[in-house]
Amino acid sequence: MSSNGSTSMASVCSGILSMMDAGVPIKAPVSGIAMGLATDGNGKAIILSDIQGIEDFAGDMDFKVVGTTRGITALQMDIKVKGISPDLMAKALQQAKTGRAKILEHMLSTLPEPRPELSPYAPRIEKLMVNPEKIGAIIGKGGETINKITAETGAEIDIKDDGLVTISAVEHEAIQKALEWVKSLVEEPEVGKVYEGKVVKIMEFGAFVNIMPGIDGMVHISQLSDQRVEKVTDVVKEGDIVRVKLVAIDDRGRLNLSIKEAKA
Template identity: 50%
Template sequence: AVHALLVQKSVRSNILYNQKRMDGRGITDLRPLSAEVGLLPVVHGTGLFQRGETQALVVATLGGPKDMQEYDNVCGLNKPKKFYLHYNFPNYSVGEVGKITGPGRREIGHGNLAERSVAQVFPQDFPYTVRCVSEIMSSNGSTSMASVCGATLALMDAGVPITSPVVGISCGLVTDETGKELILTDIIGAEDHFGDMDFKVCGSKKGITGFQLDLKLPGIPIDTLVRAMAQNKEARNKIMDVVTNCIPAPREEVSPNAPQMCVVHINPDKIGALIGTGGKNIKEITESTNSQIDIQDDGSVSILAQNKAVLDEVKRKIDFFTAEAEIGKVYRGLVKTVKDFGAFVEILPGQDGLLHISEMADYRVNCVTDICKEGDYVTVKVVDIDRSGKIRLSRKAALEDMDK
């Protein structure tokens, strides 16, 4: 205990009175910075950010609406999140061994700070759900701020159109009993341990997106925080240059490894037709194409498919089940019922029309079954749709169009 107190006193006095930091840097100097993207070949987006011995590898993964994370807020209500960031701090990052367990207080707190800071620039109209995972490869202070920088790199590499890059840095403080104080930029782990403050601030070029103040003092003057914010901003600008030199803006398209997604809009009255009896239609589409479909009450249909070809096939099937009959259009329909006066033909899923016996051919037809029977397919043209939605069909008109 005595040795620890002597070390603490020596470190603090060297910083405060001699302005000598443990790693030899100046008071406002940053550790060496580096940034890389696209390191892993298969994932949707990756970013590796390093500040001195602190290194964070962040992986961004794109998913569909069903991949949103649900959580209970203070009121007990479920509120799904389209963007979330998970932070992992394995033992090897500080040269130790130990059991790999569930997330602890550190993982939850640091991940929450990084997530809130980056979420401010996440586009709400982006159709994908995005999960970022920050793996701390090596640690010597400010791993949460490295996670913010790495998440920015990974999101831009994945093609997520964030409104602005976000970076973060931590400032420290050393004081004595006389009121003398010194603000440190980019503190290492030992300076965090022996110092009086850990002030993490994240932001873009437009402003601050998140911050957290950890104090060992009973209080701190406002003007000290103001000076710390100014010092922090200067450091963030330098980090921003490193990040934007690595990747200036989000990629124009999402990663080719990412699933393809789009949102189509259908008539809300057609939702039942798309789902089908007992979910028959929607199940057929998802199972045959190995895709995900999410339907909202307003008629918005989100599609998540493996590639563009599958996406186009899903859209074609949705159009088929939700299409509405158009006057003048020719259809190939299934004869559902035969009557003396004509036949009822299903031209679209759930949409039948009457093919009157007088519209079956350009000559007199004595018996409907001479032209078609139940289960037959016939080519017909929609000639009229009345106000109640009843459809009138003509095989004669369809044949005339085909002869032209």
């Protein structure tokens, strides 16, 4: 394959159309054009629009201009002369504006706006900030946890030192599953919230329930039921899955849970 024009500007235009076709909600479409310059060495200069390969090779300038209908978003220039005058620069920019508008008009005649739904083949990206102290919970010992998440969901996970977690996947279900998994690992206990947890230990005065990875709270015997409870095991046993409400976190960080209030 070969090209007789600016491949970078073709990439800009085709890339925008591809994103619009994929349903990416861009702020505004852009178009690009490559401008050239031909001089005779005696002060005469001509600005060229949408230069071809030979004009780039033999000419004195390759000036790429990209932008929306509202203005320029990117510029890049290569020149073979010592410089160009402000007048020539102004002319090149104005000529590029006319060219960009014409190109953009043709692009929008093909696809006037992004498609309303994201393509099923478009990669999805979700980001969330977590407490940097929780990064270890996501990674796990020797990377065990993060490897398990990526293996079971098919999503890719990148974690920055400041706590920014980026999750990407092609399928929406994969990214949602990975996102919920990560959230469950870094979630902080919230007073007043009802959790579903597993009874992990029985004591005479109550039961300990695991409500999050690595986080247990205690249900006092008085909070097991609306009725008087003689023995904890009359209501719950180890391994039971129960709904509990986090009623308080004491000054030592201990979680006080209630099965009774979770039913209210």
